[in-house]
Amino acid sequence: MRINTLSIVIPCFNEQDNIKILFEELKKVLNDFDFVVEMIFVDDGSKDGTFGEIEKIADVDNRVMGISFSRNFGHQIALLAGMEKAKGDAVVTMDGDLQHPPEVIPEMIQQYNQGYDIVNTKRIDGVSTSLFKRKTSKWFYALINKLSDVRVEPNSADFRLMSRETVDAFLKIKEQDRFTRGLISWIGFKQTFVAYTSQPRYSGKTSYTLKKMLVLAVNGITSMSSKPLRISLYLGLLFFVTGIVYSIFILYNFFKGVNVEGWTSILITILILGGVQLFIMSIIGEYVSRIFNETKARPLYLVKKETGQKS
Incomplete structure (x- = not known):
């Protein structure tokens, strides 16, 4: 050539x-x-x-x-x-x-x-x-x-x-x-x-600040793969199953007459679930924003x- x-x-x-x-x-x-x-x-x-x-x-x-x-x-x-x-x-x-x-x-x-x-x-x-x-x-x-x-x-x-x-x-x-x-x-x-x-x-x-490097990293990952969305699904399933198991544990102890003090565990659970939900929503938001950018043409x-x- x-x-x-x-x-x-x-x-x-x-x-x-x-x-x-x-x-x-x-x-x-x-x-x-x-x-x-x-x-x-x-x-x-x-x-x-x-x-x-x-x-x-x-x-x-x-x-x-x-x-x-x-x-x-x-x-x-x-x-x-x-x-x-x-x-x-x-x-x-x-x-x-x-x-x-x-x-x-x-x-x-x-x-x-x-x-x-x-x-x-x-x-x-x-x-x-x-x-x-x-x-x-x-x-x-x-x-x-x-x-x-x-x-x-x-x-x-x-x-x-x-x-x-x-x-x-x-x-x-x-x-x-x-x-x-x-x-x-x-x-x-x-x-x-x-x-x-x-x-x-x-x-x-250099014009490549830490912020620009992070933007490039996000663009790289979201443009080349949909796996983060699947990870979101797996995280959601994991916490759903964990929630069911925890609910069965609470009901079992309730019917046995055992008083379960759970304010701390409830608060921790809410914080973890809230954090995971926000994380999953942010991943979905990144993909939605890419779709939005493409549709503007x-x-x-x-x-x-x-x-x-x-x-």
Whole structure:
């Protein structure tokens, strides 16, 4: 499978100080190849001068295209928007903070040339990665692989190379609440992994706060599995059977004339049941909210401005 055109899709959020450095690093890696390269920077509603930096680069290099969203729609949607614009025979997606090293791209192309449709990457945590992030990442992948119908490789990243065929297949998926790593596993095709060492951000602070990580985790679990709903059913059955057994115990002692003092046990039971009911309702609520989002049929993103080459 020969590459005639390679597209690089780069979602950006408040990456003003990283754009130029990333562009220079990409040029060092890609200038040695004999195929056409296009770079698509997607500004996901940045509050700084990110899009201004993209415009400057696009003015001096006709391989660069920039898209600016009307607001922040999220990293997963920015990935999708860039892939919709990409024209390449193969498409690489990567972050704009230099934590995804451009020098890995040639190795990904090698794997593609060996017949793989999708070349994923697996992150090896560097010394800058906190213990908290390592542990929460490990727990997240363990949980999602227990619940999901498809396997998501631990420490996988949205840094990958995809063939034109797999990009077109991916773009047929129009879900609002997206978990790209899970969807890539779901679409199948011949896939492999290459490892890379995670680098510290060149500049700025990560936009992936704990809150955003939790939202991504919930999206990942609810988009890839209905098992939490089944767990709710099993919990409900467990407490229903427990309630029946406890009722029989109370009635048995009542007819024997044994006075059972149960204020404490009743209070504990009510609190536990109330907590379980709220937990189950929240799970159901997550799935209902996803249905609600899908039925609204709003566009996944809105573009405010574009620069560079046009489709």
